[in-house]
Amino acid sequence: MASPVRLGVNIDHVATVRNARGGVHPDPVRAAREALAAGADGITAHLREDRRHITDSDIDALSLLCAEAGRPLNLEMAVTDEMLVIALRHRPHAACLVPERREEVTTEGGLAVAGHEARIAPVAKTLAEAGIRVSLFIEPTAEQVDAAQAVGAQVVEFHTGRYCHLAGDDRAVEFDRLQAAATRAFDLGLEVHAGHGLDYVTAAHMMDIAEVRELNIGHFLIGEAVFVGLPTAIRRMRAAMDAAT
Ligand SMILES: CC(=O)[C@@H](O)[C@H](O)COP(=O)(O)O
Numbered sequence: 001m002a003s004p005v006r007l008g009v010n011i012d013h014v015a016t017v018r019n020a021r022g023g024v025h026p027d028p029v030r031a032a033r034e035a036l037a038a039g040a041d042g043i044t045a046h047l048r049e050d051r052r053h054i055t056d057s058d059i060d061a062l063s064l065l066c067a068e069a070g071r072p073l074n075l076e077m078a079v080t081d082e083m084l085v086i087a088l089r090h091r092p093h094a095a096c097l098v099p100e101r102r103e104e105v106t107t108e109g110g111l112a113v114a115g116h117e118a119r120i121a122p123v124a125k126t127l128a129e130a131g132i133r134v135s136l137f138i139e140p141t142a143e144q145v146d147a148a149q150a151v152g153a154q155v156v157e158f159h160t161g162r163y164c165h166l167a168g169d170d171r172a173v174e175f176d177r178l179q180a181a182a183t184r185a186f187d188l189g190l191e192v193h194a195g196h197g198l199d200y201v202t203a204a205h206m207m208d209i210a211e212v213r214e215l216n217i218g219h220f221l222i223g224e225a226v227f228v229g230l231p232t233a234i235r236r237m238r239a240a241m242d243a244a245t
């Protein structure tokens, strides 16, 4: 059965490879175009403060591409004044507020919304007033879900990195945590997304959480593209999601 869950393709790591040589190849915008042609429902890009992969000019070009294609751009950003200005300039479909540490290899956990409402709520309000959907990348806990709703988010994206790294009983416990948080978020009127570290198998597992409306997947798809090509990797991901529905 065709899954109603949207697949957002994160093209950050095309830029990681490009930046390794400081040139223009491979181009993340070309990857985004191919992803959309292969069935991605939207594009996700994380403009990190240190610009380690996606750059400002990538966001310029991705904004144009998504506008022309009529597909959503989900801009992942830290909660900073600089990023807020950039988001307001581009007005992407959605802005996903994420935590960032310069020293981290990847986004290691969810945004601490609980306890930081006074900093996050004004940013969420400014984005929402500009017509940008506000998504918060959080851990699957009741505390963070409740705080996300309190600061005015419309969407929560649960960090699935921990789920993907665990195995056996520990993974089952983490699944239950994701399910409980998804139910709570849905009951509070929040749209539920999930992402980080997902592959064909773990993305299929997420289909068992009925509240999930969107997955955002990058690192695995870009890695898989080395072997099978990006369109095939995306079509296989779509098929894995459909087969699990
Ligand atoms: C927030 C998130 O999960 C993605 O943006 C992911 O973090 C991208 O890869 P890096 O963490 O390596 O920048």
Ligand SMILES: NCC(=O)COP(=O)(O)O
Binding pocket: 010, 044, 137, 157, 194, 195, 196, 197, 198, 216, 217, 218, 219, 220
């Ligand atoms: N928000 C998660 C995301 O966009 C993709 O994360 P990953 O698949 O690159 O780990």
